[in-house]
Amino acid sequence: MTSSTETISGIGTERAEIKAQYKKFIGRKILFIISSLILIFIIAGVAATLGSYPITVTEVYSIIFHGLFQNAGTNKEIAVWNLRLPRILMGISAGVGLAIAGTMMQGILRNPLASPFTLGIASGAGFGAALAIILGAGVVAGEYLIIGNAFIFALIPTFVIIGLTRYKRATPETMILAGIAMLYIFSAATTLIQYFAEPEAVKAVVFWMVGSLGKASWDAILPVSIVLAVCVPLLMWKSWDVNVMGAGDETAKSLGVNIERTRITVMIIASLLAAAIISFTGAIGFIGLVAPHMCRMVIGGDNRFLIPASGLFGAALLLVADTIARTIIAPVILPVGVITAFMGGPLFLYLIMRRRREYW
């Protein structure tokens, strides 16, 4: 081999150089994660000042700080603590959850188009909500009828997909095609019940499906954050195996990864995550698809870094979108789902045009 003829010192410096480059690459990934985190704090601070009741950025931070120790008293405190903060926190949770669910779905299915939408989760949730709104019927009764129904129906596509893999191998192609089939079935079912419904109910269904943070409250944040706290660490733990699966099923198997089990486990966790969020906010589109791709362009495909990066970046993106939704034609507040799609669509097109190769 030619390298063995090189002098020892030559090899040493070369190694040190690669090591330094590698460390620098990791440093860049960490920097991106930290920047996204700072960005979230800044946008959240700005977002909390906006609204019908004028409050400055410094005031907001001091109100939030004081509110940690005592109950909200003044009008400003109530506006921040009871209205704006829940909305912001819900935005952050939804952004983190949807982006991470999208990242992992793309990873295990090795497909850049995989997202909570293409796998039928959003349309399942939409049907569940429509059923509850129009017929007032559902699996869960009472105040949480819409949320509970949306959540349960959101999980049906995933369980159908996984059920199919008992009869056919759990290949990415099978799973994606099955997901798209579920998407169409649930969309058709939703259209059908809308066709026979009262106009008011149809309007409510349409609004629900666009997705908004308007229903955010402390009661909603608690369950969503519990789901996040359980699912995200589990997905992080699987990140190495998902990295290896990126090299192809055969290579992954030869490296000791049980690909079919990993694929199904990750699919269930990511679906739970997406379903929990969508059932509270409605189907906020594009975050789960765009955030992972944008992060891959900057920091590469290593899921150990990509999961936190796209989660935080997705949260920042959703907060920006919601801030625009609240201010662009104030006092009318648009549903955030409209803005994410309007913002995400052209942005995504631009990225596709700009990329150098067939992949990021």
Added chain:
Amino acid sequence: MKLKVKEVEFSYASVPVLKDVCIELAESEMLGVVGPNGAGKSTLIRCIDQILVPQKGNILLDNRDIKEMRLMELAKKVGYIPQSTSQIFPATVFDTVLMGRRPHLGWRSSEKDTGKVLEMLQLLNIEEFAMRDINELSGGQQQKVFIARALTQEPDVLLLDEPTSNLDIRHQLEVMDIKKNIVREKELSAIMAIHDLNLASRYADRIIMMNSGEIFSAGDPVSVLTPDNIKRVYGVEAEVNNNNGKPYIVPIRPVRQNGNDGRS
């Protein structure tokens, strides 16, 4: 014997692909598996690495049945080198080679793993590509990355699936020389499925010729790569010349297929 394949049978949806295959592989031996398309070469390689699970028969590694091993355990002993990449999302060469440490590490990669990766990059002379994306490299460079990845697994047996089919002649020789040297120096055993009979003749210690899922002939290159065998298995009339003690095959023309017992 390092590896023993005993009476292995495999079928895809009841179409038999491997029938009663028996192979023995010694230490530091390079075994070439040749045969026409669909003869079962790749299937055999995949069965040995449990990528496919044979319906019948046993595969013994150091006298232990691989069916009783956990996937991670097998991955520490057998390294698989694919033909080409199917990476869709970006991955640097460094990270690709680091994947070879998966069977050995937990969640975090340590200095030792990084050191192993650097060592292999240097061994294969691909340090300059370390931070490049794997998809940007040529077929020959990718093969070297896959060899490096397989070696960081620290395996005893290497499996090569058509290692030269995407390469130009210079890279074919380069990659095969590297493999041959590694098998010698690291005392590994290797099985390669290969189409090119002349490369097989030149680099394999022993050759197995397969036809329709069965072993048609086995032995050293001279005894396997005969005009008669090639005619019966491939349906090709060929001239076999002696090239420094190794057979050199010049294919001449396909034989007309009437009652050819090579392709039942």
